C-alpha cells in the first residue's frame with residue numbers, strides 16, 4: 001500500500017510513525033516542509049520518496065501530489081500533526097481517498113464546532129461560547145458567570161489560556177488576547193484532569209489508555225516552579241474512571257471517528273461529575289506514546305501503523321505497568337550548571353527508572369513555556385500505582401536542575 005505521510009519528520013515523534021508505516025509493509029511517500037537533509041534518521045529509514053513543499057501552500061501541495069499521482073497511486077493520506085490535519089482531509093477529498101473528510105475533521109480542530117457536535121449528542125461540556133470581539137467576551141462572561149476560561153478556538157499546549165475570576169481580571173486579560181482572532185469562553189470546571197486515548201480501526205477501539213495529569217495542564221503552564229508530572233494508568237477498571245471511559249466512547253461515536261489515534265481530555269469534579277475537555281484526532285504529545293510503550297512493553301507507533309494500514313493489531317498491548325513522567329525546569333537562567341538530588345533518587349529507584357533525558361550540563365536551559373518537556377524528563381514504572389505516585393512526587397520535589 002502506498003501511503004502519503006504529511007510532515008514525516010516534524011515534530012520529531014512523527015519520524016517514528018513514518019518508520020512504523022514502513023515496518024508494516026507500506027510504501028511511504030513523505031510530504032513536508034523540512035529540507036531533506038534535516039529529516040530525522042527514523043523518518044529517512046521509513047520513506048521511499050520525499051517531496052519538499054510548503055505545507056501552508058495548499059495549492060502547491062495538491063499540485064505536487066498530482067505530479068506524484070502520475071507515477072504512483074496512493075491509497076492513504078496520514079497526518080498526525082494537528083496544524084495540517086485539515087490539509088490531509090482536503091487531499092483525501094481531492095484524490096477521492098478514504099479516511100476523514102474536511103467536514104469530519106473540522107470538529108477536531110475548531111473547539112466550538114467540537115463542543116456543538118458533542119452537545120448535540122447529549123454529552124456534558126463546559127458552558128461555552130465563541131467570539132471574535134471584546135464585547136462578545138463580556139457578553140459570554142455575563143451569561144456563563146465567573147470563574148471562566150478564555151482560550152483560543154484552535155489552541156494547543158495551554159497557550160494564551162487564562163482562568164478569569166472577576167470583571168477586574170477580565171479587563172487585565174483582554175489586552176493579552178488581542179492577537180488571538182477567535183476565542184472560546186467557557187465555564188471554569190474545577191476538577192482533576194485525565195485523558196482518554198485510543199487507537200481505532202474502522203470505528204472500533206483497539207487500544208485504550210488513560211493519563212492522569214498532576215497538576216492540571218493549565219497550572220503546569222502557569223507556574224514555572226512546578227515540575228509537571230503525568231501517570232499512564234495500568235488499571236482502567238476503577239469505578240471513578242468509568243465516567244471518563246464511557247464519555248470517551250460516546251465522543252468517538254458522536255464525531256464518527258474511524259481509524260487512527262485519538263487523544264481526549266476530560267475533567268472529574270470532586271462530586272464525581274465528568275465533563276468533556278477537548279479531543280484531537282492524533283496521538284498525545286509530550287512523549288506519551290513512549291509512556292504507552294513502557295506501559296505495555298509494546299510498540300504503539302507500529303500499533304498505529306497496523307491499525308491504519310491493516311485495520312487490526314498484531315500485538316497484545318496489555319497494560320502491565322503504571323508509568324510516570326516528571327518534567328523538570330531549571331532554576332536560574334543561562335547554562336545548566338548542576339543537578340541536585342538526582343543520584344540519590346536514581347539509586348533508590350534503580351529498578352523503576354526507564355528513561356532519563358536531561359539537558360546536559362554546560363548547555364543553555366530551554367524555554368519552559370515552549371514545551372512541557374522543558375529541561376528534561378525522567379520516566380519511572382511499576383505495577384503498583386502508589387509507588388509510581390510516590391516516585392513522581394519525589395522526583396518533582398527533591399530533584400533540582402540549576403542554571404546560571
Ligand SMILES: Nc1ncnc2c1ncn2[C@@H]1O[C@H](COP(=O)(O)OP(=O)(O)O)[C@@H](O)[C@H]1O
Pocket residue numbers: 126149151154155156157158159161186187188189190193216217218219265277278
Ligand atoms: N473550561 C475549563 N475549565 C477548567 N480548566 C480548563 C477549561 N478549559 C481549559 N482548561 C485548562 O486549560 C488547559 C488547556 O485547555 P485545552 O482546552 O485543553 O486546550 P489546549 O490543550 O489545546 O491548549 C486544560 O488542560 C485545562 O487545564
Ligand SMILES: [Mg+2]
Pocket residue numbers: 157158217265278
Ligand atoms: Mg488540552
